[in-house]
Amino acid sequence: MGGQFTMSVSKISALMQGLEFFGLTSEELFQTEAIDLSSVSSPDHRLTAGQVNTIMEGLGRITGIEEIGLLLGERLSRGFSSIVGYILMNCANLGTAAVKYCEYETVVDGTGRMKLHEEGEQVELRSTVLDAALRNNRIYIDLKLAGTYTYINMLTGRRIPLCEVRFTCDMPRSAAEYERVFQCPVRFQSDNDALVLRREDLSIPLIGPNPALLEPFEKIARDARSGLRLQDHSPYTAQVLRLLLDHMRGGSPSIEAIAEQLAVSVRSLQNYLRKEGTSYLELLRAARQRMAEDYLHGTGISIDEIAYLLGFSEASAFYRAFRNWTGVTPTEFRRRRRSTEILAEQALDITF
Structure with a gap:
């Protein structure tokens, strides 16, 4: 193309x-x-x-x-x-x-x-x-x-x-x-x-930015913009994020499991991520936040179940983490997004 x-x-x-x-x-x-x-x-x-x-x-x-x-x-x-x-x-x-x-x-x-x-x-x-x-x-x-x-x-x-x-x-x-x-x-x-x-x-x-992740993500985007494809030879940040998003269901994949799928040692993966300006824990947090927001906005499943799906031992821990990420509770986040959506749906129902 x-x-x-x-x-x-x-x-x-x-x-x-x-x-x-x-x-x-x-x-x-x-x-x-x-x-x-x-x-x-x-x-x-x-x-x-x-x-x-x-x-x-x-x-x-x-x-x-x-x-x-x-x-x-x-x-x-x-x-x-x-x-x-x-x-x-x-x-x-x-x-x-x-x-x-x-x-x-x-x-x-x-x-x-x-x-x-x-x-x-x-x-x-x-x-x-x-x-x-x-x-x-x-x-x-x-x-x-x-x-x-x-x-x-x-x-x-x-x-x-x-x-x-x-x-x-x-x-x-x-x-x-x-x-x-x-x-x-x-x-x-x-x-x-x-x-x-x-x-x-x-x-x-x-809502809930993490400035520490901006530079490593921009590095990936600069490479992609230059014509590099984010596939098998993409920077490790992109590969780890993709694996976390694919496999985080009812528990958080360990760094050992991620390293095994990438065919590298844990220490090597840690070094690669450090050179790209991030860490496994930072990427785990980013993946959890993204999935939490998608679940809260795009599904009707309970907050307790979302906490389980994201690997939290209890809902209270998820509440605290989500508030730290975004500045609002999961309930308030869902309410804000849903209220905007309801207004749009009501207007569309009237029109059509």
Whole structure:
């Protein structure tokens, strides 16, 4: 796929999370649009801009909903399962996360470019579409801007007010859904596609970052951006994280078990991780936090069961750890995320 604009499967999968609400699964969509399922079997695989365009056109044709991209972006419920997602969740504040996403966006999405522009007391997250076909695809552009806004709210744990949203696309039949989703003035036929925020909101802290993990994660992203694939020869940080996320069910894999799967000694693994600026315990904490947030937001299982699944001996230990990670209890985290989701569902029920 050299020389082509591509999007990672991890990003397209994240953007498709809300499909079931509209009576469709991503597998059904891919099969209908003749997308080879083997090409979307791994989060490290990439789809060409042409394939992405086919998927977006299929979304509109199958659902018959003009604003399907907007509504799917609104229903984003978790971040990208990629190194870029780990970088963003460990940034100190929204401004740093915005800068880092613009810097590493190509790792997950090479079909467009997001740039941060400062305009007095406002800042713009301005998106430029690179592929000619996608440039005219309303669903793709709607999904990208609405998904970005939803992700901003997920990272901060609050709804960030927008000053304005701009689209290059023509005016839709009705702008009501756009105004409901973004809750600000929405302009069409503009010179660019952009989310406009208050400059002061860039200082809003994110939920539970771990600054110590930022540099090793960025090292992996820099390698990936340079064309290195995060597979068998990826840095050890990425491999350990992948194994922890795959095997943490009812207990935490020991460093001995992880080292055995990587065919290295425990001491060698510790040395490799130290050279990459992290440790097994730091990665275990990051994996537990990511899985805890996914369980709390994406499932209805009890907090006691989540504690067991993440390897905690008792729920109280999980409560203390989660509060240290995020600054809120698991119950409060679930309540905040769920309240936002309920508001979106109520609005969609009224519309459809």
